[in-house]
Amino acid sequence: MSLAFRDVACVRGGRLLFSSVSFDLGPGDAAIVTGPNGVGKSSLIRIAAGLLAPFEGAVTCDANKALLTEASALDSDRTLIAALRFWAALDNAPAPDTRIAQALSALNLDTLADIPVRLLSTGQRRRAAIARVAASGAPVWLLDEPANGLDTVSVARLETLIAEHRATGGIALVATHLSLAIPAARKIAL
Numbered sequence: 001m002s003l004a005f006r007d008v009a010c011v012r013g014g015r016l017l018f019s020s021v022s023f024d025l026g027p028g029d030a031a032i033v034t035g036p037n038g039v040g041k042s043s044l045i046r047i048a049a050g051l052l053a054p055f056e057g058a059v060t061c062d063a064n065k066a067l068l069t070e071a072s073a074l075d076s077d078r079t080l081i082a083a084l085r086f087w088a089a090l091d092n093a094p095a096p097d098t099r100i101a102q103a104l105s106a107l108n109l110d111t112l113a114d115i116p117v118r119l120l121s122t123g124q125r126r127r128a129a130i131a132r133v134a135a136s137g138a139p140v141w142l143l144d145e146p147a148n149g150l151d152t153v154s155v156a157r158l159e160t161l162i163a164e165h166r167a168t169g170g171i172a173l174v175a176t177h178l179s180l181a182i183p184a185a186r187k188i189a190l
C-alpha cells in the first residue's frame with residue numbers, strides 16, 4: 001500500500017504553483033504539507049485525491065482514500081448519525097455502525113449524534129467531518145487544514161486519531177498552517 005508523487009507540478013489559473021514534488025508514503029507514514037497562503041497546499045491534496053490532474057508528473061495510490069476539505073460532505077439536514085450512516089453504507093469496509101460509533105467516541109461527538117448537522121458549531125462540524133474520515137475505513141487519509149476551528153482538546157484528539165491510524169498501517173497526508181504533532185512526518189514545504 002502506498003501513495004507516491006513523482007515529479008509532480010501543479011498549474012492553476014495559468015500559474016505554476018509548484019513543480020518537482022516527489023514523495024513516497026507507505027504503511028504507517030505521514031507527511032505534512034506546509035507553505036504560505038496560496039502556495040498550493042490544497043491543490044496538492046486535491047491532486048492526491050484525484051480531483052485535480054497534475055500538470056506534470058504522476059501520482060500513484062493503490063488503496064482507498066478519504067478526503068477532508070473545507071467543504072463538509074455531510075448532509076446538513078440530516079442528524080449527524082444519519083449523515084455519517086449515509087456515507088458509511090457506501091464504504092468498501094465492513095461494520096459501518098461499529099466504525100461510526102468508534103469515530104463519534106474518538107471525536108467526543110456521542111452526545112451530538114442526534115443533532116442536525118446544520119445546528120453544529122464550526123468546531124463541532126469540523127470534528128464531524130474528521131469523524132467521517134475516521135469512520136470511512138480508508139487506509140489513506142488526505143486532510144486539508146484539519147485543525148481549522150478546533151480547540152486545543154480537539155487538536156489533541158485529532159493528533160491521537162492520526163497516530164492510531166498510522167499505528168494500524170494507515171497513511172496520512174496533511175496540509176496545515178497550524179502546528180500539529182505528527183511524529184516523524186515527512187515535511188513537504190511548498
Ligand SMILES: Nc1ncnc2c1ncn2[C@@H]1O[C@H](COP(=O)(O)OP(=O)(O)OP(=O)(O)O)[C@@H](O)[C@H]1O
Nearest residue numbers: 012013017035036037038039040041042043044177
Ligand atoms: N479553480 C481554480 N482556478 C484557478 N485558480 C485557482 C483555483 N483554485 C485555486 N486557485 C489558485 O491556486 C492558488 C493555490 O490555491 P490553494 O488553495 O491550493 O493554496 P493553499 O496553499 O491551500 O492556500 P491557503 O493557505 O490560503 O489555504 C491560489 O492562488 C488560488 O487562487
